[in-house]
Amino acid sequence: MNNFTYHNPVRIRFGKGAVASLAEELPADATILMVYGGGSIKKNGVYDRVMAVAKDRIAGEFGGIEPNPLYETCMKAVDAVGTAGANFLLAVGGGSVLDATKFIAAASKFDGGDPWRILSEGAEVASALPFGTILTLPATGSEMNGNSVISRRSTNEKLAFGSPRVLPVFSILDPETTYTLPPRQVTNGIVDAFVHVMEQYLTYPVGGYLQDRQAEAILLTLIDRAKAVKNDPNDYDTRAAIMWCATLALNGLIGCGVPGDWTTHAVGHELTALYGVDHAQSLAIVLPGVMRHQRDRKREKLLQYGERVWGIRATDEARRIDEAIARTEEFFRDTGCDTRLSDYGIPESAGRIVAERLEKRGVKSLGEHSAITPSHVAEILKLRA
Ligand code: NZQ
């Protein structure tokens, strides 16, 4: 197992009625700007529940953060921070609202010029406003990590940054807030979490025996509960399991001491920026292609995954790998997520265009061996027509 440092200070308040714990979590001296999305929290009662416990504490509100949050919108929110005199942010919503809040927190304190530099040049986040979150969509793990992905409309870019300074102080997770999610978003969440696990698991063995089992446990639970949530969307324990799976899929734990391959996310972000597919849809397109293209380099882990997650035990190795890839794609489709470029009307030229964009941005290679070049990315997307 590789050496690692793990430090995750995010306090989680999980369970039925957890929104009420907001009263205890908000710092006494906080002047708060609440940040939310397009209005789902007003329809499903989460807004009212926040107000019931924190109305007097909230100095201002900023709504209208869009899915795949825009830099342009976040910069308006930075102005709202100033207007409200806020020294603490409260994000209420899905991953997009949380990610936007992280960027707003960093941009509000940034003194290196245009805060876009944090994304485009990796400019250092020397300080950020503190913030807490109330998560209503299990998917991204943003509630317990220091990552954020922001898009820029004017250039059609979607870029990520990460910093320990944008880890939430606390995150409140009440599975009951997820009952109102449209089926497409439930599916998206399951697929996103599944792929986060795969990208920290499907590389090569390094003796991370525990991490492998942790990853497989999350995959197996997601597969099992994906069916259950379709049959009984209001089953609390199913919603709770999916929510906790998504958090643990990307809070750094399963990635400790093991290599990662984030090719699927890197390519997926380009597909979203260029063609507007949902984040999870982009991943469902790309991952089976990465698995096929990299089947030799990932041979041992593909066999392990096939056997332990899908129970594949045929004698012929090549067939076992084929089946593991096919079962993965089938799982995405059964869960309600299409997996081919053509399913979304994305042209075959996407491969070449994405490769060119990566090259232009100076991306030389991706993957656990840094062996996946932009031209390999074009080949991967060709497999996904
Ligand atoms: O905007 P509102 O009205 O709130 O509606 C949202 C939105 O339309 C709706 N929604 C959320 N909770 C709801 C609800 N509708 C009904 N009931 C509820 N309880 O769902 C829609 C999608 O929300 P969004 O936040 O965009 O989805 P998600 O959580 O999947 O976030 C996706 C974003 O996160 C980024 C993605 O790239 C994408 O921009 N990611 C962030 C990561 C991170 N920070 O670590 C990692 C991920 O890999 C990912 O890249």
Ligand code: ZN
């Ligand atoms: Zn993701």
